[in-house]
Amino acid sequence: MIAPAAGAASRTLRSDPFSLGVASGDPAADGFVLWTRLAVDPLGGDGRGGMPSRDVDVEWQVATDERFAKVVKSGTATARARDAHSVHVELKGLEPGRDYFYRFRSEGRLSPEGRTRTTPQGETPLNFAVAACAHYEHGYYTAYRRLAEQEPDLVVFLGDYMYEYGPSGYTALAGRVRTHTPGKCRTLADYRLRHAQYKSDPDLQAAHAVAPWLVAFDDHEVENNWAGPVSSTGAAGFEQRRAQAFKAYYENMPLRRASLQGAVLRVNRRVSWGTLARFHLLDTRQFRDDQACLDGVRAGCDERLDTERTLLGSEQWRWLESGLDASTTRWNLLGQQIMVAQRDFKVGPGREVNLDSWDGYAAERTRLLGSLARTPNPVVLTGDAHMHHLSELKPDFDDPDSPVVARELVASSIASDGDGYRDRTWIAEALQENPHISYIDQRRGYLMARLTRDELSVDFRTLDYISRRGARAKTAHRVTIPALTGEAAAGKAAAPRTTG
Ligand SMILES: [Fe+2]
Structure with missing residues (x-):
């Protein structure tokens, strides 16, 4: 089929433009961001989703009921061709602590409906999911589907939403279940196309439609293990590629307009859930020094201990430290990408650590832990x-x-790394080598947490396979962390109770 001609003469889209679903994000007490991106042919090779080169009007509605009998806000946004026909509607003036339903309409077509929430006042409990790393080739997104079925109030996504590799550029143990769009992502069109492929997945769409998301990227939204302005491959032109990847990421995520600041994509931010909790989302990728000792999992790297090295960058570090010191909420939840705990990968004497994680930036980790102690x-x-x-x-x-x-x-x-497994010997050795780690599980899954004034209860949800559809999710382990107050809180964290 031939795409409609550009220009004012063409006023109808040839098929459903809402093939990428709907989403919401960054909730506040009086609003949130609504997102959609129009694409009549998501896998159209130029990354424009089969859309004409003209801008397209998109009407939106927000209601307090699922049947849209009580519409409380509505308007029209412009899906601009230069922004891959994405729409970001930032709403204000809504009531705190309640569900809202939203949908879009364009050129006679209606989008699926989404449910979202404003943040509450006071210490209203919060159910939230935590997820990361969804390599499309490695398996079906059953974990997204199971997460959606639990209807959390909020989803926190901590990076590797999509992967930049070409087909089979990173293979999983269980093999390839489906195939990436051609080539490694290098251009704006490549990144847009890859995002469209991921967003076409119905299980991912269900997870977006159920609750607002708080998203932050890690490396693969741009390229494996990049660091600040540096490509891990040393390839020239990385800063320009990064800017293209950021633009595509913004176009495909329910982020506020303020997050895209020229060549910088600002995702370190705070979101408060009443006085119960504050999320401090970090960016451990964009402002970091290059990995020590040429990166990798290595022994004997003194450079990683250098007190001058930074992971967050000085500006973000000051922002984090002052924000933690000034926080007045009961709980403080740091959402970030890479492991903070020391992780020795070498069984027996000696130590090997992952230089891409906080182990590669040990002095700044010590400062972070000092700050968390207060x-x-x-x-x-x-x-x-x-x-x-x-x-x-x-x-x-x-x-x-x-x-x-x-x-x-x-x-x-x-999904990343395909079907899960449990290697009990490997886990036992890892736990013995790292006594501060009490639980490891190599299966796919997500966290489902319930936070109240008195405790944080977390279910480690796992699926036995993703190479076929239909796996159930189960709680493999549960931990309950009691809240501390006053002097006890300033001293040390209370012992958690675990089951499973
Ligand atoms: Fe990953």
Whole structure:
């Protein structure tokens, strides 16, 4: 079929333009962002989703009921061709702490409906999911579907939403279940096309439609293990490629307009859930120094201990530290990409660490842990590792008497690395080597957390396979972290209770 001609003469789209679904994000007490991107042919090779080169009007509606009998806000946005026909509607003036339903209409076609929420006042409990790492080739997005079925109030996504590799550029143990769009992502068109492929997945669409998301990118939204302005391959022109990847990321995510600041994509930000909790989302990729000792999992790298090295960059570090010090919420949840806990990969004497994680930026980690020790009820939420982890964070991981200042919950991957497995010997050795880590699970999954004034209860959800559809999700492990107050909170974190 031939795409409609550009220009005012063409006023109808040839098929459903809402093939990429709908989404919402960055909730506040009085509003949120609504997102959609029009594409009549998501896999159209030029990354424009088969859309004409003209701008297209998109009407939107927000209602307090699922049947849209009580529409409380409505308007028209312009899906601009130069923004890949994406729409970001930032709403204000809504009531705190309630569900809203939204939908779009364009050229006679109606979008699917989404449900979203404003943040509450006070200490209203929060159910939230944590997810990361969704390599499309490695398996079906059943974990997204199961997450959606649990209807969380909020989804926190911590990076590797999409992968830049060409077909089979990164193979999983269980093989390839489906195939990436051609080539490694290099141009704006490549990134747009790849995002469209991912967004076409109905399970991913269901997870977006159920709740607002808080998203932050890691490396693969641009390229494996990049660092600040530096490509891990040393290829020239990386800053321009990064800017293209950022633009495509913004176009495809429910982010506020303020996040795209020229060549910078600003995702470090705070979102408060009443006085119960504040999310401090970090960017551990864009402002970091290059990995020490040429990156990788290595032993004997002194450069990683250099006190001048930074992961967050000085500006973000000041923003984080002052924000933690000033926080007045009961809980403080750090959402970030890479493992904070020390992780020795070498069984027996000696130590090998992942120089792409906080182990490669050890001095700044010590500063972070000092800051968390002064923060009310801090919990770190992490992605990247493709395995669930539960860890105690301590100023000195090698000292059994070092106080626990926070807990780190690492969400396994939605799909990356394919079908899960449990290698009990490997896990036992890893736990023995790292006594501050109490749980590891190599299966796919996500975290489902319930946060109240008194405790954070977290289910480590796992699926037995993703190479076929239909796996159930189960709670493989549960941890309950009690809140501390006053002097106890300033001293050390209380012992959690675990089951499973
Ligand atoms: Fe990943």
